[in-house]
Amino acid sequence: MGDTAGEIRPEDDGKPRRVRADAQRNLDALLRAAMAAFATSGVDAPVREIAEKAGVGIGTVYRHFPQRSDLIIAVFRQEVDACADAAPALAAAHDPGEALSRWMRRYLDFIAAKRGLAAALHSGDPAYEVLPSYFQRRLVPALQSLLDAAAAAGVVRAGFAATDLLRAVAVLAAPSQELGPEHGRRMVDLLLDGLRYGAGPSPGA
Amino acid sequence: MGDTAGEIRPEDDGKPRRVRADAQRNLDALLRAAMAAFATSGVDAPVREIAEKAGVGIGTVYRHFPQRSDLIIAVFRQEVDACADAAPALAAAHDPGEALSRWMRRYLDFIAAKRGLAAALHSGDPAYEVLPSYFQRRLVPALQSLLDAAAAAGVVRAGFAATDLLRAVAVLAAPSQELGPEHGRRMVDLLLDGLRYGAGPSPGA
DNA sequence: CACATATACGGAACGCTGTTCCGTTTTTCA
DNA sequence: TGAAAAACGGAACAGCGTTCCGTATATGTG
Incomplete structure (x- = not known):
């Protein structure tokens, strides 16, 4: 689903060569090594270390x-995608209430794991400016559907x-x-209980 | 007032020599150069650059x-001290309401200027663990008195x-x-208006 | 006032980064 | 099968924080 940088197939034109197999493999x-x-x-892991782990030159x-x-x-995008894609999967496997609370915990784990990245995010480096919008674009619809x-x-x-809920959990x-x-x-359970508070028992009535 | 690292006087013992004049001057x-x-x-300024600005070797x-x-x-401690010390000065020069709102803006400027440092603070480096407590210890009493x-x-x-107000402004x-x-x-003005809401017009009556 | 010494200074040097560059190897397609 | 395009690998560069040690200087004393 998500447009991860991992999948590159020649949907561009017809003429140029295929992507080389070794290139795709190394990517x-x-x-995987970087993750x-x-x-x-943490995010400060040296590039050389990652290259070595991947069995690849710098x-x-x-x-x-x-x-x-x-x-x-x-x-980051890959893990955002994984988190977003968990929503429809959970929705298919559980009833709506259970799917929602399970996904919230999944999201909480994601946020907790990405704590180190948050520091880099707020460092003012313009390279990371694209991340928040991607975050919103993928995660808001996922949660909203649940x-x-x-x-x-x-x-x-x-x-x-959904936006408010995402922000609240992150904070x-x-x-x-x-x-x-x-x-x-x-805290997440508390938020969910808050959502349950005003709910009516049956949908159609 | 604040115990800035800038002032070192022999309150330790009687025997050892005085602190050398050039050492104090360079410190x-x-x-100043670092500030x-x-x-x-930003906080990423190279040490060599600071040394040069100060006319000093690495x-x-x-x-x-x-x-x-x-x-x-x-x-950081020096600037926290400056912000805290502004409280009694403002209290002496203005009426209580004006002193409070002026200090809040002073504090807002401080927070805005230290934005870059916030990233380093949450980077997990244990060196910075002492900062939040110093921040609280100096700023909470200052604001509380106002x-x-x-x-x-x-x-x-x-x-x-005072703690809640400080945190709210920081966020x-x-x-x-x-x-x-x-x-x-x-936002700061809004917070202050919120504080004014339940106030009685005269203190003794 | 001169001297002895504790103290502080300066900057070359080290190890570690991210990043660039280019000769070599591998894959693809005709 | 063979050329050309694409990708690989790692030495090399610049910049960083930090260490080390020979040199200079301020201080208290004879």
């Missing part, structure tokens, strides 16, 4: 990602904006670093 | 500030915690980067 390996490195050592890294920030952005389904099922109040997740991982979960 | 020059450099180029910088973060911290005086004069509701100042400097000022 995938790089994204692992960022999870382990030059190859910079061929695919001209700047270090491009690699960070690519990994929210609407839950409202239609009558387990949640209608008319609540509430910040102190959960110092206060333990329990705190964030409690 | 002052370094703090200017951070204001111009070795001298590291003699006074073993780590780059120590220099940042020293400047708040109490204004409440006693009846221009502001009583019983509002509200963040979007004011993108929304223009007007935004932060409007």
